[in-house]
Amino acid sequence: MxxxxxxxxxxxxxxxxxxxxxxxxxxxxxxxxxxxxxxxxxxxxxxxxxxxxxxxxxxxxxxxxxxxxxxxxxxxxxxxxxxxxxxxxxxxxxxxxxxxxxxxxxxxxxxxxxxxxxxxxxxxxxxxxxxxxxxxxxxxxxxxxxxxxxxxxxxxxxxxxxxxxxxxxxxxxxxxxxxxxxxxxxxxxxxxxxxxxxxxxxxxxxxxxGDWTAPAAALPLPPIPTLTPQPGCHIIPQDTQQSIVMLGYAAPSVHNTTDYVPLKVINTYLGSGLSSRLFVELREKQGLAYDVSAFYPTRYHQSQFVAYMGTAPENTQIAVDCLHRELKRLCEVVLDPEDLQASKNKLLGQYALGKQTNAEIAQLFGWYQIIDLGVDFDQQFQDAVNAVTLEDLQTIAQRYFTTPYLSILGPATHVSTVIF
Amino acid sequence: MQQLSAPQTHSAFPADVIRLPNGLTIIHQHLPATPVVAVDVWVKAGATTEPDSWHGMAHFLEHMVFKGSDQVAPGEFDWIIEASGGATNAATSHDYAHFFITTAAQYLPQTLPYFADILLHAVIDDTEFGREMDVVIEEIRGCQDDPDWLGFQALCETVYGDSPYGRSILGTEAQVRERSPQQMRCFHRTHYQPENMTVVIVGGVERETAIALISEAFGSFAVRSECPPLTTQPLPHLEKITRTELRLPRLEQARLLLAWTAPGVDLMDVGIGLDMLSVLLAGGRSSRLVRDLREEAQCVWDVGSEFSLQKNASILTINAWLDDAQLPDVEAMIQDHLHHLQTTPMSRAELNRIKRLLCNDYAFSTETPAQLAGLYGYYNTIAQAELAVTYAERIQRMTPDILQQIAQDYLKPDCYAVTVMRSL
Incomplete structure (x- = not known):
């Protein structure tokens, strides 16, 4: 592999x-x-x-x-x-x-x-x-x-x-x-x-x-979109069995490698697997959710960091508070070295497990090339993960986990009263 | 169908099947080129083994296994496996519960004992039980918001009636609330015993090492217990079209779900034949239903078919996503296709397409150690592991006549279960 x-x-x-x-x-x-x-x-x-x-x-x-x-x-x-x-x-x-x-x-x-x-x-x-x-x-x-x-x-x-x-x-x-x-x-x-x-x-x-020739005209460049941050709370009242709560933060593009890699480690720490922080704190210890996690897609432009869970409607406010507290905590505390090492191992281990089949390998290298990272990013990424420090994690958390965007869906009586 | 089940096949099984003195089955395959090892433990303790009115037990127990043993604290196993870069998870169905890890080979000796201990000596602590009950109930609530889950559940109830295959594996919220830790300890100690378990190990580990590690880790089992009896409800025999309708809020497209039951794995060739018929009907754009309904008549948004081989009662489903108004016409068109299957043998070209598709799918889904381990474990749980590799050979032996006969026997156009889903 x-x-x-x-x-x-x-x-x-x-x-x-x-x-x-x-x-x-x-x-x-x-x-x-x-x-x-x-x-x-x-x-x-x-x-x-x-x-x-x-x-x-x-x-x-x-x-x-x-x-x-x-x-x-x-x-x-x-x-x-x-x-x-x-x-x-x-x-x-x-x-x-x-x-x-x-x-x-x-x-x-x-x-x-x-x-x-x-x-x-x-x-x-x-x-x-x-x-x-x-x-x-x-x-x-x-x-x-x-x-x-x-x-x-x-x-x-x-x-x-x-x-x-x-x-x-x-x-x-x-x-x-x-x-x-x-x-x-x-x-x-x-x-x-x-x-x-x-x-x-x-x-x-x-x-x-080989006989396909490129036209003479230069390839047009894609427009570079601009974004104006407007954090806020958005609610869909719907008569469901569960409320869905999502917190989103603007997050770095993969081309900002110095920020991208530590945030990938944070994402792993918070949301990856059964030993992740959100899973242990909110599911294992509090039984608030079956599905609770975080994701941070690898994007050419500015990405997003999302923490979410599905919970009983009466727990909607608790879910918002708990998710928010977990993200703020990363700005306030320095993690244990043991947590950092475990998160790195987990991230790199899962990365390796995602490169097993022919299709996965062809996909990964082609994707790195098409988004202008190049195939060497495969090794660079792994080296950069190994180099992440505890200070990096806190710096990056403070930089990106500022005011969240909130998206909530659930029964009106429970979601309309959410305070944030 | 006597002639179908008779011939024994002799495809070389690439793994070793080892039976330990305590009755535990090990299946091992060495893949020298990979640094990864997958261990997949299959237990004959699915929802069909639940005693009467213990519904939801098998799946709830799957959750509780991860809460640890006397030696392993809650969450400790998850930490051990994931902090060394490995992954773990589990699943429960009617015929089985299975638990798997994937890890770099060098970490196997240190992770396997934890894995075995939580499986064999799950402590099922009262407090943890109460907390995890909330998680299982959240899982059920999430499913209640998923129209496709609701539809499939209604279809299973329609086709399987009161037999265990008709019940949701999760149980209902009320049933889950009735479970007690004491019942669960009893269920665990009855079923998580060596003769009910298969440990499959595939990847970068040699035979002797694998056997030694597993024998050591899976050496001592809990003192046996005995569950209350279960009354086996006979599988209902469909003799007409049995219909249910589900009205759901916020449904943006209607669904037409049809199902036929079929023999279990004992008649493997019937299962293989139905798998092939399912591809003939709706596997790919040149399949009959996709071509006619989606591409030409354009009366469905999509149509698919699946065959699922189970221990006692397999199932073939046809699912269409469509506009409400098209429901009667589409059901009639599907019936016409089934009539045609009964009366006219398929062409050689169609047969060859199906054979290629299924044999390649098999090759495409056995690339990784985890995929292979899952395949062997599944077959060993519902029958024998060796059956897994007879798949391609059995497909090659099928002829248009045999498939027509299977369609006549099992895919009757006037004898099936149907669930219709519409918006409120």
């Missing part, structure tokens, strides 16, 4: 190829990443990346939707597209013998999608329904409320699905224009891992993608 031999190269047309050989199973996984996704969307076209990713597998200038599904499924391969705020990705997993043919198909999808009008219409309807379906889950609603409050007007503020208004307005021509702008070889990273010799993998990518 550690120190897999990795080769990275840049083809003549600008494609970055990352290859890792892993002979453990007769499988090859690939991730084709492009610098496209939520960050590159204009406010009037929110959701275009997602719609494009949904329709991308449904027709090319050579193949129909049914042809594509048949080619993938008749070989038992997995192929899918996905999009996040920071990237677009096409994922592929096959048994080794099928890999060249499926990679050829993937190239056709990436290069020559036809966005058939009927398929755009179908996926648009499914997306609209998907947006409605997200309202069914209290956690999704509370998190959406938090994101909206923290990221007004920012691509991280909404779901990747877009809004009903923007989705209704998108046309196949919009998809073609978006595709033409961002889907080009000098904007592409192909990361592979599996039972394939690294040089053969690179030669295969070159043979399949």
């Amino acid at each position: 550690s120190a897999q031999p990795l080769t990275q190269t840049r083809l003549a047309n600008g494609i970055t190829v990352i290859a890792v050989e892993n002979n453990a199973a007769d499988i090859v996984a690939a991730r084709c990443f492009l610098r496209a996704g939520g960050r590159w969307e204009t406010p009037g076209q929110r959701g275009i990346s997602h719609l494009l990713s949904a329709v991308m597998t449904k027709g090319t200038t050579t193949f129909s939707s049914a042809d594509i599904a048949d080619q993938v499924e008749s070989t038992g391969a997995n192929m899918g597209t996905d999009v996040s705020a920071d990237y677009f990705v096409l994922s592929l997993k096959t048994v080794t013998a099928d890999f060249p043919n499926l990679l050829r198909l993937a190239a056709d999808l990436l290069r020559s999608p036809s966005f058939p009008t009927a398929e755009v219409q179908l996926e648009r309807q499914l997306t609209l329904q998907n947006i409605r379906a997200q309202q069914e889950r209290p956690f999704s609603l509370a998190f959406q409320q938090l994101r909206t409050a923290m990221y007004a007007g920012h691509p991280y503020g909404g779901s990747m699905l877009g809004t009903p208004e923007t989705i209704q307005a998108l046309t196949p021509a919009d998809l073609h224009a978006y595709h033409h702008t961002y889907f080009r070889p000098d904007n592409l990273v192909i990361s592979l891992c599996g039972r394939i010799v690294r040089q053969d993998a690179i030669a295969l990518v070159d043979a399949i993608f």
